[in-house]
Amino acid sequence: MHHLVRCTGLRAAGSLNASRRSAEFSTASIARSQKESILDIEKLLSRPTWSVSSLLPPKDSASDAPEVTSKQLHHLLRLSALPPPKDQQEEAKMLSTLSSQLHFVKEIQKVDTAGIEPLRSLRDETMQGEKEAELGMEAMKDALAQEEVRGKHHKRIRRRRDHTAAKQEEDWDVLGTAQRKVGRYFVVEGGKDK
Amino acid sequence: MVKLWWEEARAGCMTVTDNDDSEPLNGDSIAIKDNIVTSTLPTTAASRILSYHTSPFEATVVKLLKQNGATISSKANMDEFGMGSHSQNSFNGPVLSLFKRDGVPLSPGGSSGGSAVAVATGNCWAALGTDTGGSVRLPAAYTGTVGFKPSYGLLSRWGVIQYANSLDTVGILAASVEDAAAVFSILNHYDAQDPTSLLPSVRGRIAANRRTFPKTLRIGVPTDYNIHELSSAVRGAYISTLQQLQNLGHTLHAISLPTTKQALSAYYVLAPAEASSNLAKHDGIRYGFRSEGPDALPRENLPLYAQTRGEGFGEEVKRRILLGAYTLSSEAIDNYFIQAQKVRRLVQRDFDRVFATQNPLLDSKPGGGGGGVDVIITPTAPTLPPTVDEVKKQSPVESYMNDVFTVPASLAGLPAVSVPMPLSDAIEMEVEGGDVKTTGIQVIGQFGDDELVLRAAEIVQNL
Numbered sequence: 001m002h003h004l005v006r007c008t009g010l011r012a013a014g015s016l017n018a019s020r021r022s023a024e025f026s027t028a029s030i031a032r033s034q035k036e037s038i039l040d041i042e043k044l045l046s047r048p049t050w051s052v053s054s055l056l057p058p059k060d061s062a063s064d065a066p067e068v069t070s071k072q073l074h075h076l077l078r079l080s081a082l083p084p085p086k087d088q089q090e091e092a093k094m095l096s097t098l099s100s101q102l103h104f105v106k107e108i109q110k111v112d113t114a115g116i117e118p119l120r121s122l123r124d125e126t127m128q129g130e131k132e133a134e135l136g137m138e139a140m141k142d143a144l145a146q147e148e149v150r151g152k153h154h155k156r157i158r159r160r161r162d163h164t165a166a167k168q169e170e171d172w173d174v175l176g177t178a179q180r181k182v183g184r185y186f187v188v189e190g191g192k193d194k
Numbered sequence: 195m196v197k198l199w200w201e202e203a204r205a206g207c208m209t210v211t212d213n214d215d216s217e218p219l220n221g222d223s224i225a226i227k228d229n230i231v232t233s234t235l236p237t238t239a240a241s242r243i244l245s246y247h248t249s250p251f252e253a254t255v256v257k258l259l260k261q262n263g264a265t266i267s268s269k270a271n272m273d274e275f276g277m278g279s280h281s282q283n284s285f286n287g288p289v290l291s292l293f294k295r296d297g298v299p300l301s302p303g304g305s306s307g308g309s310a311v312a313v314a315t316g317n318c319w320a321a322l323g324t325d326t327g328g329s330v331r332l333p334a335a336y337t338g339t340v341g342f343k344p345s346y347g348l349l350s351r352w353g354v355i356q357y358a359n360s361l362d363t364v365g366i367l368a369a370s371v372e373d374a375a376a377v378f379s380i381l382n383h384y385d386a387q388d389p390t391s392l393l394p395s396v397r398g399r400i401a402a403n404r405r406t407f408p409k410t411l412r413i414g415v416p417t418d419y420n421i422h423e424l425s426s427a428v429r430g431a432y433i434s435t436l437q438q439l440q441n442l443g444h445t446l447h448a449i450s451l452p453t454t455k456q457a458l459s460a461y462y463v464l465a466p467a468e469a470s471s472n473l474a475k476h477d478g479i480r481y482g483f484r485s486e487g488p489d490a491l492p493r494e495n496l497p498l499y500a501q502t503r504g505e506g507f508g509e510e511v512k513r514r515i516l517l518g519a520y521t522l523s524s525e526a527i528d529n530y531f532i533q534a535q536k537v538r539r540l541v542q543r544d545f546d547r548v549f550a551t552q553n554p555l556l557d558s559k560p561g562g563g564g565g566g567v568d569v570i571i572t573p574t575a576p577t578l579p580p581t582v583d584e585v586k587k588q589s590p591v592e593s594y595m596n597d598v599f600t601v602p603a604s605l606a607g608l609p610a611v612s613v614p615m616p617l618s619d620a621i622e623m624e625v626e627g628g629d630v631k632t633t634g635i636q637v638i639g640q641f642g643d644d645e646l647v648l649r650a651a652e653i654v655q656n657l
Contacts, residue, residue, distance in 0.1 A: 038440060039415070041415065041433055041437055041446060042433055044417065045415075045420050045432075045433060048420050049417050050418070050421055050422070050455055051421060052423050052458070052576070053422070055459060055591075055595070056592065056595075066526075068520070078500075079519045080516055082507075083496055084496075097513055097590060098520065101517045102517075102520070104459060105460075105530065108456050108459045108463065109529060109533060110456070113533060117536075117539055119538040119539040122346045122390075122641075123390070123555065124392075124393065125556050125557075126554075126555065126557045128395070129395070129396065178481065179484045186480060191491045191492055
C-alpha cells in the first residue's frame, strides 16, 4: 500500500479539506454530471424505514417471548456451570432478563429460511476450496510415515514421536499457571456429597 | 502488575526507541487490547477470571508488530471478553471517554474503548482492538478516531482470547486511515497456527480478482440503515458526507439490504451461543482466578467450577453465557441457533447481491450482474455517544441496539472502517466545549476488498 502517505496526529475537524482533493476527481465530476443523474440524498433519507426499538419488549404489557420456567433456568445454569440464584428476587430478575433477550432475538423467526444453507463459519466454500479441505492420502503422507508396526503375533500401529513438536511442548510449563497442583498433576477437588 | 493505558497517560508515553530506523514501525508505540496475549504483560480480557494471568506465549499479531519495530506501550482496558458496547463492563473499572457533556464523561464505545481512548489522547500511535460485532468501529466513532475491521480471517487470531470465534476479528485503531493501513499491511499474513486464517489459495484468489481503483466510486446507500433512532446530528453528517462525495464525481445508488433488521437479532443469538461454548474452558483449574476451597459444593447445590465461574465472570458475561446455553439447548437449537445461521446466510446474500465484486469465498453470485456498487457508506452508530450515566440506566438489551449498523458486516465477515466526520456547523454550535465534534462514517466493502475500503475511507477522511 505504497500510495498511502503516512501521517500522524488527529485530524482537526473540518480542516485540510479542499487542498487534499486530487485533480482527477474534479475532472471526473464534470464527466459524471453529463451522463448520470444526481441522487437527491436528502429526499432519499427523509423518511426512516423502520425502528430498531421495535425489537425491544413492550414496557407495559407482557412479552410474547417463550416462557422459561424456574426449573429450566436452574437446568441452564447447571449446564453453564454457574451458581443458582441466591433468592427469589435474583431468580425473578434472571428470568426477566432472559425473557427480554429472547424477545429481542425472536425477530429471526419471522424470516422464511426454507432451503437456505446455514452460514456456520466464514471459510472457502468454493468447489476448489472444498476440494483442498478434503483429507486425501497426499495430506496424510507425512503422518503415515511416522507410523510403524510393532509386534509379531499381535500387530499394532505405533506413532513415532515428532521430536520438534515434542521439544516445543516440553518448553512449555503446562502447570506453570495453575494455582493448585500436586506433583505433575492439576487438582480438582470435588467436595463432599450430602 | 500490568500497566494499563490510564496509568500510562499519567506516566507519559513509554517509547523506548532501541529499534533500527529502517524498520517500518520504527519504535512507534502501540497499545494492545487486553484480550490479545502478550508474554511480558498480563492478559486478563478485563475479567476477574483471568486476573493476574500472564500468557506463556505471545499472539502472532503482537509478534509481527514487534518484529517490525513497534514498541508495545500498554494493555488497553475493554468490556470483559469483548461483551459490551460502552467499555463499562470491566473488572478493572469502566473506561471513560476524553469527551464530556455537562461535566459527565461520555461513553468511549465498546468493547475496544481503552484502545480508542489511548489513540484519541495521543497516548500511543496506534492500537489493536478486536471486533466481533462492531467493537473497533463503535469506539472509533465515539472518540473521533479511525477504526478498521479487516475481512474475517486475514489477521491471525492465534493468541486472541475468544468471544465468538466465527465472528472475532483483530482490528486497528489509529488517528488516520493511512496509519491504520500501515499497521494492517504488517499484520496481513497467513498464520498456520490459526485454523481460521485464510489460506494462501484464498489470498491468491483475492489478489487475482483485485481491480484497479476506480476513478469514481459507485457508492451504495442502504435505505434499511435509515432508522427512526438515527439522530439529527448523525443524519446531518451522513447526508453531508454523501453530498460531498457526489460533488467530487462519485455516484450514489440507493440499495436495499432487507435482512438488516434480522441481522441484529441473529447476531445476539450467534455471539452468546458461541460464547457459552468458548468460555466453558474458564474453570480456574489450569490458569486464572480460582475460588477458595473445593471446586464443587454439592451440599450447597454448587456443581463443579460454579463457584469459581460465579465469582470470576461479570454480570453481562453470565447473562450471555446463559442466553447461549438456552439457544443451544435441544428444545431451542433449531428455532434459534440454526435459524440465526440461516439468517446469517441471507445477510451475506444481501451484500453479494449489491457488490460489483464476486465474493471470493463462494462460486456463484446470486442474482448479480452489472451495476453493483464498489462500497457501501453508512453511519457507524445511530447517535452521538451517550454519557456514562445514561449508559447505566440502559437495560442490557437496550444497549444491544447500538450495534445495528456494525453487526451486518461482521456476520458476512466484510472489511469495514469507521472514519470521523465533523458535525455540521449548526450542531457544532450547540454542543459545548468538551463534547464530541465528530461522528463515525462507516465504509463497507466486499469480502477481501480491504484495500479498496481503505482507499475509499481515505477519500471520506479527506473531504
